[in-house]
Structures are given as structure tokens and as C-alpha cells.
Amino acid sequence: xxxxxxxxxxxxxxxxxxxxxxxxxxxxxxxxxxxxxxxxxxxxxxxxxxxxxxxxxxxxxxxxxxxxxxxxxxxxxxxxxxxxxxxxxxxxxxxxxxxxxxxxxxxxxxxxxxxxxxxxxxxxxxxxxxxxxxxxxxxxxxxxxxxxxxxxxxxxxxxxxxxxxxxxxxxxxxxxxxxxxxxxxxxxxxxxxxxxxxxxxxxxxxxxxxxxxxxxxxxxxxxxxxxxxxxxxxxxxxxxxxxxxxxxxxxxxxxxxxxxxxxxxxxxxxxxxxxxxxxxxxxxxxxxxxxxxxxxxxxxxxxxxxxxxxxxxxxxxxxxxxxxxxxxxxxxxxxxxxxxxxxxxxxxxxxxxxxxxxxxxxxxxxxxxxxxxxxxxxxxxxxxxxxxxxxxxxxxxxxxxxxxxxxxxxxxxxxxxxxxxxxxxxxxx
Numbered sequence: 001x002x003x004x005x006x007x008x009x010x011x012x013x014x015x016x017x018x019x020x021x022x023x024x025x026x027x028x029x030x031x032x033x034x035x036x037x038x039x040x041x042x043x044x045x046x047x048x049x050x051x052x053x054x055x056x057x058x059x060x061x062x063x064x065x066x067x068x069x070x071x072x073x074x075x076x077x078x079x080x081x082x083x084x085x086x087x088x089x090x091x092x093x094x095x096x097x098x099x100x101x102x103x104x105x106x107x108x109x110x111x112x113x114x115x116x117x118x119x120x121x122x123x124x125x126x127x128x129x130x131x132x133x134x135x136x137x138x139x140x141x142x143x144x145x146x147x148x149x150x151x152x153x154x155x156x157x158x159x160x161x162x163x164x165x166x167x168x169x170x171x172x173x174x175x176x177x178x179x180x181x182x183x184x185x186x187x188x189x190x191x192x193x194x195x196x197x198x199x200x201x202x203x204x205x206x207x208x209x210x211x212x213x214x215x216x217x218x219x220x221x222x223x224x225x226x227x228x229x230x231x232x233x234x235x236x237x238x239x240x241x242x243x244x245x246x247x248x249x250x251x252x253x254x255x256x257x258x259x260x261x262x263x264x265x266x267x268x269x270x271x272x273x274x275x276x277x278x279x280x281x282x283x284x285x286x287x288x289x290x291x292x293x294x295x296x297x298x299x300x301x302x303x304x305x306x307x308x309x310x311x312x313x314x315x316x317x318x319x320x321x322x323x324x325x326x327x328x329x330x331x332x333x334x335x336x337x338x339x340x341x342x343x344x345x346x347x348x349x350x351x352x353x354x355x356x357x358x359x360x361x362x363x364x365x366x367x368x369x370x371x372x373x374x375x376x377x378x379x380x381x382x383x384x385x386x387x388x389x390x391x392x393x394x395x396x397x398x399x400x401x402x403x404x405x406x407x408x409x410x411x412x413x414x415x416x417x418x419x420x421x422x423x424x425x426x427x428x429x
Contacts, residue, residue, distance in 0.1 A: 006118075008043045008073055010382055011092035013109060014099035015044035016051035018193045018325050019123065019371060023098050025059045026375035028068055030383060035416075043073030045088050045095075079105050085112035094382045097122040101199040102129045102150075103206075110148055114140050119147040119385055119396070123378050125155030125196070126203050127254035128210040134258070134398040135217055142397040149404045151255045152381040153374030158338045158364040158419065159252035160259050160402040161411055163272055165421045166342045166362045174344040175226035175356060176273040180238055181248055183278075183369065186333020192370050193325035194313040200249075201309050204300045222261050222271045225351050226344070229273040235286055240361075241279055241339065244286050246293075248276035259402030266393075272342075292318055326371065334368035339424075346428060360426040366419040373419055380413040381405065 010027055014020040024044055031040045044052045052074050060068035075091060077084035079099060089095060089112045099105045102124040110133055113120040124130055130150040141148050151160070159179055167174040183190065238245050256274045263269040280289055296316070299305030313321040326334070340363070343356040366373040381401060385392070388408040393399065401410075411421055 006091060006093055008041050008091050009093045009386055010040065010042040010096060010379075011045050011073075011075060011088060011094075012042070012096045012098060013045045013077070013088065014097065016046045016048065016055045017098055018195060019100075019374065020044075020046070020098035021055050021058070022371045023096055023375040023378055024055055025062060026379045027096075028059050028063055028065065028072075030379050031071070032065075041073075043075050043091070045075040045077050047076065047078045049074060049076055079108055082108060082112065085109060086116050089113045089116035089118040092118045094118065094385055095120045096378055096382055100124065100126075100195055101202055102126050103199075103202055107133065110137055113148065114144050114146055117144055117146060119149075121149050121152045121378060121382050121385065123153030123155065123374055124150050124199075125153070125251040126199055127251050128203065128206065128213065130251065130400075131210070131217075131254065131258070132213055135213065138398040142395040145396040147385060147392065147396050147404060148398040149381065149385070149401060150398070151251055152378050152401050154336070154366075154369040154377065155250050155374075156252045156255035157377040157381065157401045157410075157414075158336075158366065158373070159276060160255050160400055161405065161414075162338055162340050162362065162364045162421065163256055163259075163274060164402050164406050165364075165411055166340045166360060167272060169362060169423050170342060170344055170358060170360050170426070172344050172346040172349070172358050173225065173270050173351065174272050174342050174360070175224070175270070175351070176229040176344070177340050177342040178229070178232075178275050178277065179248075179252070180241055180243075180245055180339045180341075181276070181278040182241070182243070182337045182339070184335045184337070186330065188327065188330050188333065190320060190334060191324075191326035191330050192321050194310075194321050194323050196370065197313045197317060197321040198310055201300055201306050204297065205306050219261070222257070222264055224273050225270055226356050229275055231275060232277065235290075236277075238277070238279065240341065243279040243281055244283065245277040245279045246286075246289065248278045250276070252276045255400050256402070259400040259406075262400065262403040263406065288318070326368070331368045331371055334372075336366055336369045336373065338364040340364075358426070358428055361424040362422065363424055364419065364421050376417050376419055377414065380410060380417055384408050384410045384413060 056069040077088045260271045264271040391407040
């Protein structure tokens with residue numbers, strides 16, 4: 001609850017950034033949700049009072065809430081000033097951190113939150129940052145009883161909770177899942193802000209650090225049940241969706257595997273193997289993507305190549321990424337579908353020698369991924385953290401969304417807010 005010492009349930013840090021402005025709007029919607037049974041005192045935080053005020057004024061205009069600016073606190077703080085981050089953390093129950101790339105700017109916020117008793121949620125899709133934070137801060141967060149939960153936007157709540165939803169809906173033991181992401185656009189096409197592009201460039205340019213981190217972690221392999229899930233070719237055809245697909249290069253696989261490890265080691269749940277793909281349409285799209293991918297992977301290996309990729313995002317991404325980001329029309333017309341194909345064993349069927357005898361297909365559907373679905377997922381994760389305390393892991397720590405929220409009502413909340421989980425089919429083979 002809000003107290004004199006900690007007056008805000010939620011603080012949106014980086015509210016004047018490109019994604020932060022949409023997260024601000026989403027918190028404002030949540031504040032007046034008719035299903036809310038209690039007040040939601042909140043604040044925005046960042047370096048410039050004027051910019052934060054402008055974001056609140058724009059949100060007030062868009063939502064038809066003329067008094068919004070006077071209802072929301074403003075906290076001035078800066079990544080470069082640790083004392084200001086501490087002051088912010090002392091005033092919040094949960095900090096929603098929207099300042100990326102997280103590999104450069106994420107750790108000081110986590111440190112300040114842990115040291116000052118605030119929980120923290122971010123929307124990072126950067127496996128190296130996410131895994132490093134768990135390695136460095138899990139025990140410290142647990143000692144303080146706070147929850148640090150990364151990847152709580154489109155990366156990677158739909159995938160992570162989608163696997164858990166599929167497992168919960170299967171009448172038996174789910175052993176393996178493949179997911180296929182399909183992104184839909186309107187007549188004006190798709191566009192993303194170059195902040196995501198920069199994160200990808202730094203991530204691919206520094207893959208050796210992730211390999212070293214995983215080697216240093218020295219984790220035992222998680223066992224798998226049933227036959228090993230085979231990787232598809234770099235380009236494969238999905239008959240069920242009538243589309244070619246390529247491996248999904250985001251954080252989903254890293255996040256889901258960490259969740260499955262946590263559920264297996266801490267809750268003794270049967271682990272699920274996972275692979276992620278993205279559909280790319282017909283053969284013409286495949287050829288275009290091959291050239292774009294090779295181009296990107298060549299340039300990202302060199303310092304000067306990375307500088308060029310960052311300086312000219314629109315050119316090198318063939319128009320998909322820009323410094324301006326998508327227009328409102330593009331966002332309104334865009335959506336995503338994440339389809340899961342799972343297999344496993346019915347109740348009473350041995351998993352040692354038998355082939356899997358149950359198949360299940362589920363979907364997660366939602367609005368535009370980057371700036372509509374991501375704020376919804378992030379804010380509902382924060383609301384779950386505030387309201388479902390008894391269903392969270394008993395001690396605090398650094399968690400994936402699935403690790404933190406598998407026993408909570410987060411999926412129900414997402415369903416009510418436009419990110420919809422459903423079973424398409426389930427059958428015995």
C-alpha cells in the first residue's frame with residue numbers, strides 16, 4: 001500500500017522516452033479501470049520536468065482526462081546520478097523501467113531498487129543483460145524481499161506464459177513446444193523505433209560475452225522428457241500455417257528455458273523443451289530476409305559496421321526501423337499471433353519408451369507488439385505484483401515472467417486487456 005514513506009504504487013522511469021510514453025498512457029488507463037477496487041497512486045520519472053509534463057499533457061488529451069497531470073507525481077532522476085535513482089526507488093513500491101538499451105542503463109536501476117526495497121519490472125529483450133542480472137542480483141533481491149522481473153513486454157510474456165498456458169490446458173504431461181510468431185500489418189506496413197534496433201545490434205555484436213557468462217554459470221543441463229525436440233532448418237515450411245519460417249532471434253528461447261529450469265528445480269514441475277520461429281510468408285520474402293540477415297550479421301561484427309547500422313537504421317533495416325518509430329495509423333492496424341504446437345503424454349502413459357500421444361495447439365493474440373501489447377503486458381505484470389502477493393514465489397529474487405507469475409492471475413488480466421490466450425485444438429494421436 002502507499003505510505004508516507006513510499007507514496008507511489010508505480011513509478012514509470014523513462015516516461016518521456018518513445019516506449020515510456022505509451023507505458024504512461026497504459027498506467028493512466030489502469031488507474032481508472034472500472035474493475036479496480038482501490039486507488040493507484042503513481043508517478044513518472046526522468047531527467048526533464050518539462051518533457052515529463054508534456055507526456056502527461058499528451059496522455060491527458062488522448063484519454064480525455066484533463067486533470068491527469070495534477071493526479072500524477074513527477075520525480076526528477078538520472079541514470080548518471082545514483083543518489084537520484086535511490087530517491088526514486090524509496091518512493092515506489094514497483095518501478096517500471098523503460099530506459100534501454102538495458103545493457104548500458106539497466107543495472108543502476110536494479111541496484112537502486114534492491115538497496116531501497118522497491119521491486120522492478122523491465123521490458124528488456126536482451127538475454128545477456130537478463131541472465132547477468134539474475135546471476136549477480138538474485139540472492140541480494142531475495143534477502144531484501146523484492147522482485148526483479150525482466151522481459152515483461154512483448155519480449156517475452158506472450159511466449160513465456162503461452163508455454164505455461166499450453167501446459168495447464170493439456171490433459172497430461174507437456175514435453176515439447178514450438179511457437180510460430182506471425183506479425184500482421186495494415187496498408188501502411190510495419191515500423192519500429194530504432195531503440196529496439198540498437199539493442200539488437202549491441203546484442204549480436206557481443207555474443208561472446210553471453211557464451212562466457214553461461215559457461216561461468218556452470219548450470220547443470222535441465223533433463224528432457226520424451227524424445228528430444230529437433231531443431232528445424234534455418235528456413236523451414238510450416239504446413240499447419242502454410243508459411244515459411246525462420247528461427248526467432250529475440251529473447252523468447254532464453255527466457256522460456258530459464259523459466260522451465262526454475263519450475264523444474266524449485267517446484268519440481270516437468271520441464272518443457274521449447275523452440276521459437278517467426279513466419280515470413282512465401283519464398284520471395286524468404287529470399288529478401290536472407291539477404292537482409294546476411295547483410296546485418298556481416299556489418300554487426302565490426303565497430304565501424306555497428307556505427308553505420310546505428311546511424312542509418314531505416315536504410316539498413318529496409319525501412320522497418322526508424323528514429324521516428326511507427327505512426328498511430330500503423331500501430332492501430334498492426335497485431336500479432338503467436339501459435340504454439342505442443343506434444344506430450346496422456347495421463348498414465350509412460351514417457352520412457354512410448355511416443356508422445358497427445359498434440360495441442362494454442363494461441364496468444366494481441367494488438368501491435370512493440371508499443372501497444374508491450375505496455376499492456378508490463379502494466380498488468382506490475383498490477384499482478386501489487387495484487388497477487390500470496391501467489392508469487394515466497395522469497396523475492398530475480399525472475400522471468402513465468403517464474404514469477406505462473407501461479408498468479410496474470411493470464412486472466414491479459415485476456416481482459418486484449419492479449420488473448422486460447423486453445424485451438426487438442427487431440428490424442
